[in-house]
Amino acid sequence: MTTRVRPSNKRCAVIGGSGFLGRHLVEKLLDRGYSVSVFDIRQSYELPGVAFHLGDLCDKQALLPAMKDVSLVFHCASPAPASDDRGLFERVNIQGTRIVIQACIEAGVQKLVLTSSASVVFEGTDIKNGREDLPYAKKPIDYYTETKIEQEKLVLEACDKEKGLLTVAIRPHGIFGPRDPQLVPILVDAARRGKMKFIIGDGTNLVDFTFVENVVHGHILAAEHLRPDSPICGQPYHITNDEPVKFWDFMSDVLVGLGYAAPRYHLPYALVYGLALLLWLLALILRPLVSFKPTFTPMRVALAGTHHYYNCERAKQDLGYKPVVSLKDGIARTVQSYPHLRQGA
Numbered sequence: 500m501t502t503r504v505r506p507s508n509k510r511c512a513v514i515g516g517s518g519f520l521g522r523h524l525v526e527k528l529l530d531r532g533y534s535v536s537v538f539d540i541r542q543s544y545e546l547p548g549v550a551f552h553l554g555d556l557c558d559k560q561a562l563l564p565a566m567k568d569v570s571l572v573f574h575c576a577s578p579a580p581a582s583d584d585r586g587l588f589e590r591v592n593i594q595g596t597r598i599v600i601q602a603c604i605e606a607g608v609q610k611l612v613l614t615s616s617a618s619v620v621f622e623g624t625d626i627k628n629g630r631e632d633l634p635y636a637k638k639p640i641d642y643y644t645e646t647k648i649e650q651e652k653l654v655l656e657a658c659d660k661e662k663g664l665l666t667v668a669i670r671p672h673g674i675f676g677p678r679d680p681q682l683v684p685i686l687v688d689a690a691r692r693g694k695m696k697f698i699i700g701d702g703t704n705l706v707d708f709t710f711v712e713n714v715v716h717g718h719i720l721a722a723e724h725l726r727p728d729s730p731i732c733g734q735p736y737h738i739t740n741d742e743p744v745k746f747w748d749f750m751s752d753v754l755v756g757l758g759y760a761a762p763r764y765h766l767p768y769a770l771v772y773g774l775a776l777l778l779w780l781l782a783l784i785l786r787p788l789v790s791f792k793p794t795f796t797p798m799r800v801a802l803a804g805t806h807h808y809y810n811c812e813r814a815k816q817d818l819g820y821k822p823v824v825s826l827k828d829g830i831a832r833t834v835q836s837y838p839h840l841r842q843g844a
């Protein structure tokens with residue numbers, strides 16, 4: 500007879516642990532006394548107490564060693580939204596997530612926490628104080644979002660108390676913070692190329708930007724509340740800073756903090772959206788001949804010119820969630836962490 504070793508409650512694996520959010524999560528888990536295995540396609544750092552397993556999450560045989568004796572798995576790997584590669588998103592976010600679930604079951608993992616996205620309900624039009632019961636977007640704004648929807652459904656449907664795998668999904672929005680390779684670098688690049696002079700629309704649209712440590716806090720609370728008798732099993736949770744801010748005020752605070760001018764001139768939303776759509780179509784038609792990536796994509800214009808903020812009451816009620824870093828402090832810490840992106844650096 501073989502006796503199965505019961506995995507320690509403090510052993511976990513972070514799939515995507517080399518990425519922006521993943522690394523912050525790993526650091527906090529270590530602080531809280533967890534031992535951590537990272538599974539990622541690349542290794543971006545070294546830390547005492549972290550075992551790296553490199554591979555593609557679509558390969559179950561590569562995944563299984565990272566889950567050995569692990570009771571809790573965080574899945575926060577995804578191709579970057581900017582890659583805009585439908586085949587890659589489908590392979591990694593949908594087929595790969597099926598494989599992650601199978602591997603969890605085979606390895607005897609008890610809890611799976613998925614990093615989903617609040618954008619799974621966003622169709623490019625206003626969302627004000629959206630709750631988790633909004634329907635999934637019927638027309639998602641891009642392939643990334645389309646596959647994040649399928650990914651979330653797969654993970655939540657896999658929650659099965661009988662089989663012993665409990666699942667939950669965290670839906671963050673607009674994650675920012677030190678080491679983010681997307682938001683601040685894209686913004687600074689646009690500013691340096693003189694493209695941050697304009698405000699799309701009237702500049703009053705409210706959006707959630709969430710400091711990375713609050714997102715990490717939400718993930719750990721979800722993991723620690725995930726028990727067979729808990730109402731959170733198989734549910735999605737919005738995790739935000741709970742301080743919706745005008746999109747263009749946030750952009751201005753970051754730009755001014757780094758020594759760049761704030762955007763000043765207004766452009767009508769419909770005009771910019773129309774132009775972005777035209778450019779996108781042109782890039783699609785010309786793809787066999789030339790490859791160019793416009794800065795203004797319809798998706799980015801929609802994100803920059805509409806309201807999209809979410810209610811996180813459910814996380815407060817069920818997880819005891821409360822942001823641990825305010826928006827003001829989050830922006831200050833972020834700005835301070837990018838000395839190389841300052842004007843003139």
Ligand SMILES: NC(=O)C1=CN([C@@H]2O[C@H](COP(=O)(O)OP(=O)(O)OC[C@H]3O[C@@H](n4cnc5c(N)ncnc54)[C@H](OP(=O)(O)O)[C@@H]3O)[C@@H](O)[C@H]2O)C=CC1
Pocket residue numbers: 514515516517518519520521538539540541554555556557574575576577578579591595614615616617647670671672673674675681
């Ligand atoms: N950043 C944001 O504002 C938001 C992010 N999210 C979600 O949060 C999660 C983390 O995002 P973020 O930290 O910003 O992203 P990152 O790209 O920084 O991190 C993702 C990590 O996963 C790795 N990865 C990608 N494909 C595979 C694969 N096939 N096998 C193994 N590892 C892989 C990436 O490697 P490589 O870099 O080489 O591709 C990277 O190290 C994602 O699921 C994202 O959808 C949700 C809402 C908002």
Ligand SMILES: CC(C)=CCC[C@@H](C)[C@H]1CC[C@H]2C3=C(CC[C@]12C)[C@@]1(C)CCC(=O)C[C@@H]1CC3
Pocket residue numbers: 672673674681682683685686689694695697699706707708794795796799800802803
């Ligand atoms: C809350 C949330 C989901 C934020 C999205 C983060 C990014 C998508 C944005 C970060 C920098 C933004 C940006 C633009 C669009 C949205 C971002 C990429 C523009 C391209 C919008 C058009 C411009 O005027 C230039 C902007 C550069 C920065």
